[in-house]
Amino acid sequence: QARTESLGIAIYQQGEDERYLRELMIIRDLPVALSHGQFHLVYQPKVDIHTNRCDSAETLIRWQHPQLGFIPPDEFIRLAENSGNISIISDWVLNTAITQLALWWAQGICIKVAINLSAHDLTNAQLPQDINRLLTDNNLPIEALSIEVTEGAVMKDAQAVIAVLQQFRQMGIAIAIDDFGTGHSSLAYLKLLPVNEVKIDRSFIKDIHTDATDLMIVDTSIRLIKGLNLSVVAEGVESLKGIEILRQLDCDIVQGYVYSKPLKAAEFIAWQHNFNQS
Ligand code: C2E
Ligand code: CA
Ligand code: CA
Ligand code: CA
Numbered sequence: 001q002a003r004t005e006s007l008g009i010a011i012y013q014q015g016e017d018e019r020y021l022r023e024l025m026i027i028r029d030l031p032v033a034l035s036h037g038q039f040h041l042v043y044q045p046k047v048d049i050h051t052n053r054c055d056s057a058e059t060l061i062r063w064q065h066p067q068l069g070f071i072p073p074d075e076f077i078r079l080a081e082n083s084g085n086i087s088i089i090s091d092w093v094l095n096t097a098i099t100q101l102a103l104w105w106a107q108g109i110c111i112k113v114a115i116n117l118s119a120h121d122l123t124n125a126q127l128p129q130d131i132n133r134l135l136t137d138n139n140l141p142i143e144a145l146s147i148e149v150t151e152g153a154v155m156k157d158a159q160a161v162i163a164v165l166q167q168f169r170q171m172g173i174a175i176a177i178d179d180f181g182t183g184h185s186s187l188a189y190l191k192l193l194p195v196n197e198v199k200i201d202r203s204f205i206k207d208i209h210t211d212a213t214d215l216m217i218v219d220t221s222i223r224l225i226k227g228l229n230l231s232v233v234a235e236g237v238e239s240l241k242g243i244e245i246l247r248q249l250d251c252d253i254v255q256g257y258v259y260s261k262p263l264k265a266a267e268f269i270a271w272q273h274n275f276n277q278s
Contacts, residue, residue: 022068026076027083029065034092039063041096042262043113045272046233049247049254054272056112058148058255059097060262061089081118090121094134100265101145102138109269114146114176122149123160128167146174148199151183162193169194176233181221190228197253198225202236205256209241222249 033039043057063071080086097115104111121127135142147168149161165175176197180186181204190198200221208214218234225232234246237256246254260271 030085043268044262058114086118116148122164142172148176148178150178197231199233
């Protein structure tokens with residue numbers, strides 16, 4: 001009995017060590033990865049389900065590591081936050097997205113892009129002006145860019161974050177609450193934060209066609225969000241049935257594999273062109 005137990009612990013320990021080494025490697029390589037061009041952005045279409053058109057996308061970061069291969073953003077973003085590296089990643093995302101936007105708009109392709117920001121970014125009182133300048137310098141209108149904020153991000157230093165979000169709001173940059181419903185004070189955030197859009201988390205959406213509880217939660221959330229005059233997005237829709245239900249519930253915008261996975265810039269533009277033609 002004691003032997004199997006210690007064996008179990010040894011195996012567990014080994015797994016822990018591997019994970020620890022992997023995390024150290026990720027943290028060590030984050031700053032280098034930027035200058036070595038290992039990051040790129042992908043774009044996932046956001047579709048207006050009433051007009052059946054796509055004129056916006058969410059941008060998501062991708063990291064192809066030379067030894068570790070594809071590292072999921074959930075994993076390295078958390079490690080970047082904990083190791084104090086998140087702002088260099090966010091700067092890169094911002095600059096890359098704006099460079100891409102400038103190319104599109106210069107060609108008359110007027111796509112809007114949402115970027116994800118972390119808690120730490122939102123305590124930087126300088127950020128709204130920096131973004132304003134980047135947009136102006138690139139001849140982009142303010143509505144070309146919007147930001148997505150997770151509820152968790154606000155917890156850190158609520159006063160500072162609210163002040164920054166209010167600056168964004170005054171500038172005319174749209175703000176979305178991401179992963180709505182997964183935090184502990186979703187409703188409090190709706191009251192507290194100056195938001196334009198609410199994105200209902202995928203965990204409530206994915207079984208909406210089979211699960212009566214999820215359906216009730218999503219129906220009620222949509223009524224609530226629209227009652228506050230905010231725009232509502234359903235994340236992670238994977239089936240046509242899902243789209244149909246969400247249309248009946250009067251959801252505004254749908255994102256998910258049912259339309260497309262996140263795509264590289266050129267693929268996204270081709271997809272968007274095709275979609276809006278058909
Ligand atoms: P998120 O912001 O909630 O992004 C949505 C995630 O759901 C993305 O995963 C997307 O690829 C995935 N997704 C979209 N549609 C579907 C679907 O129909 N089914 C399923 N199963 N998944 C779907 P991804 O790209 O792995 O990103 C995970 C998280 O990492 C993001 O969650 C976001 O919190 C974070 N993240 C990604 N890119 C960035 C970034 O540039 N900056 C920051 N700060 N965080 C980022
Ligand atoms: Ca997001
Ligand atoms: Ca989300
Ligand atoms: Ca998420």
